[in-house]
Amino acid sequence: MSSVEEPVPSPRKRANANRSRILDAAMRCFAGDPDASMGDVAKAAGVVRRTVYAHFPNRDALVEGLADEAGAALAASVEFPEPEDAAVALAAGVLRLGPVSDRYRVLLSFARKEVGEERISELIAPVRTHTYGVVERGRAAGVFSAYLPTVVLVGMMEGLTIATLEQANRGVVDDASGAMALGVLVLAGVAPDRASEVVGSARRWLQITA
Structure with missing residues (x-):
């Protein structure tokens, strides 16, 4: 045998x-x-x-290795089909980013000083570009407000996302991706009550397309 x-x-x-x-x-x-x-x-x-x-x-190379891995994961997070409704698409993008953010949010607590703000900005560039496109599409369709230039609004969305992740690092926020999605939608001009419905629709859409 x-x-x-x-x-x-x-x-x-x-x-x-x-x-x-x-x-x-x-x-x-x-x-x-x-x-x-x-x-x-x-x-x-x-x-x-x-x-x-x-x-x-050395340690710098190790931190850079983490940054490279995070950058690849962030880029991959936007390479998916998206809903036709721009509001649902915006929320789905944030929710899809959730697992990536959860894994790499620790970078915000120590690596920002080590790799620098420019490197962090480079890592999130694919997400920024994607979000810019969704916001522009939503504004053209009348889904989002146009009270601020898109580039400023997207920058505010990034700031809100980072702040929420830092709160999650401290254990203050349980559902970081849900909180980020709600906040981003409200910044885009979606009414808070409507934003909650949109996040629910985005969650269902992600489940169906998983």
């Missing part, structure tokens, strides 16, 4: 798995202690320090 041997992972696959494990561990460590060391990250990842340094030669 012959046994079937399990395939041995290639060195590249092992390296990629280690890198992902290290980044996951770094996110957890920095969430608990922004000053966590490379040794702390290695311990949390279940690898030796040498393995961490093989992928990230």
